[in-house]
Amino acid sequence: xxxxxxxxxxxxxxxxxxxxxxxxxxxxxxxxxxxxxxxxxxxxxxxxxxxxxxxxxxxxxxxxxxxxxxxxxxxxxxxxxxxxxxxxxxxxxxxxxxxxxxxxxxxxxxxxxxxxxxxxxxxxxxxxxxxxxxxxxxxxxxxxxxxxxxxxxxxxxxxxxxxxxxxxxxxxxxxxxxxxxxxxxxxxxxxxxxxxxxxxxxxxxxxxxxxxxxxxxxxxxxxxxxxxxxxxxxxxxxxxxxxxxxxxxxxxxxxxxxxxxxxxxxxxxxxxxxxxxxxxxxxxxxxxxxxxxxxxxxxxxxxxxxxxxxxxxxxxxxxxxxxxxxxxxxxxxxxxxxxxxxxxxxxxxxxxxxxxxxxxx
Numbered sequence: 001x002x003x004x005x006x007x008x009x010x011x012x013x014x015x016x017x018x019x020x021x022x023x024x025x026x027x028x029x030x031x032x033x034x035x036x037x038x039x040x041x042x043x044x045x046x047x048x049x050x051x052x053x054x055x056x057x058x059x060x061x062x063x064x065x066x067x068x069x070x071x072x073x074x075x076x077x078x079x080x081x082x083x084x085x086x087x088x089x090x091x092x093x094x095x096x097x098x099x100x101x102x103x104x105x106x107x108x109x110x111x112x113x114x115x116x117x118x119x120x121x122x123x124x125x126x127x128x129x130x131x132x133x134x135x136x137x138x139x140x141x142x143x144x145x146x147x148x149x150x151x152x153x154x155x156x157x158x159x160x161x162x163x164x165x166x167x168x169x170x171x172x173x174x175x176x177x178x179x180x181x182x183x184x185x186x187x188x189x190x191x192x193x194x195x196x197x198x199x200x201x202x203x204x205x206x207x208x209x210x211x212x213x214x215x216x217x218x219x220x221x222x223x224x225x226x227x228x229x230x231x232x233x234x235x236x237x238x239x240x241x242x243x244x245x246x247x248x249x250x251x252x253x254x255x256x257x258x259x260x261x262x263x264x265x266x267x268x269x270x271x272x273x274x275x276x277x278x279x280x281x282x283x284x285x286x287x288x289x290x291x292x293x294x295x296x297x298x299x300x301x302x303x304x305x306x307x308x309x310x311x312x313x314x315x316x317x318x319x320x321x322x323x324x325x326x327x328x329x330x331x332x333x334x335x336x337x338x339x340x341x342x343x344x345x346x347x348x349x350x351x352x353x354x355x356x357x358x359x360x361x
Contacts, residue, residue, distance in 0.1 A: 042242065055070065071096035071234070088336060092271060109196070109223050110129065111124075116225060130219040143184075271335065272311055281310040291334060
């Protein structure tokens with residue numbers, strides 16, 4: 001050992017050993033995706049064999065948002081109009097759920113199932129097949145306000161539990177009849193003697209599966225739904241619908257420099273779309289500030305006679321849903337909407353070197 005090493009002793013030996021140790025590799029830096037500030041509605045054309053909850057999850061992923069919810073469940077075997085609210089749009093969900101619905105559905109005669117659709121087990125059958133004249137004559141019996149027993153396999157709660165959970169566990173589920181309104185019911189076609197296609201406009205709470213079951217019984221046969229498509233839900237119509245595949249494609253295209261409504265932004269409907277039946281009232285900046293603080297605003301002049309609910313708007317932006325009481329605006333739901341539309345970035349854009357996105361949704 002050299003004289004220098006002898007003088008430095010064990011400390012020098014430790015430094016030499018440490019220097020020979022391989023350096024630990026740095027762990028990759030993971031950065032969560034930054035949430036997009038998105039508010040509004042998507043009129044989704046829900047595909048077959050997807051639950052409404054799964055559809056909401058897909059929208060949250062595509063738009064990279066945390067808060068979203070649907071306005072009225074569609075069964076997995078149903079397709080069509082599933083309005084999904086994003087961000088501040090969720091504050092208007094109840095207004096869509098209260099609106100009327102329109103469905104096109106196909107009934108198969110001769111068989112009744114445990115779920116009143118093609119998913120259930122056969123529980124009763126009949127050899128009788130109604131003809132067109134018999135069906136047409138029966139439709140008046142199911143028009144206007146009627147009493148309807150919901151399917152055992154439904155989301156209605158029984159003693160705090162969902163009816164479908166109890167039914168799946170083999171328990172007998174007895175649900176009380178309740179009033180629903182059928183605004184319009186029409187036979188569209190009879191592809192063969194076993195099936196008939198209908199269109200129905202109805203109130204919230206109406207179960208088309210129950211309607212098919214009850215029509216079958218009334219005609220002296222049995223029936224269940226084999227195809228169901230929702231065409232309209234409140235202010236959302238079939239013309240507004242967009243598929244998940246189209247949304248996926250839009251998510252890979254960044255908006256143009258001069259077009260703010262390209263890409264995903266083109267599919268996003270404003271929050272106030274859900275408030276189609278509520279009159280809009282223009283207010284000034286000071287009134288908007290008061291409403292946002294939860295304070296009332298006194299109406300003056302020609303505005304005073306308004307009663308009921310209104311959408312308070314300032315410079316074209318929704319401020320609050322208000323109730324007019326004795327000439328004053330009282331905020332019931334206040335909205336926090338950004339002044340500028342959301343900016344979506346393309347998934348195809350390159351990441352910074354060493355950066356990996358992790359989606360925590």
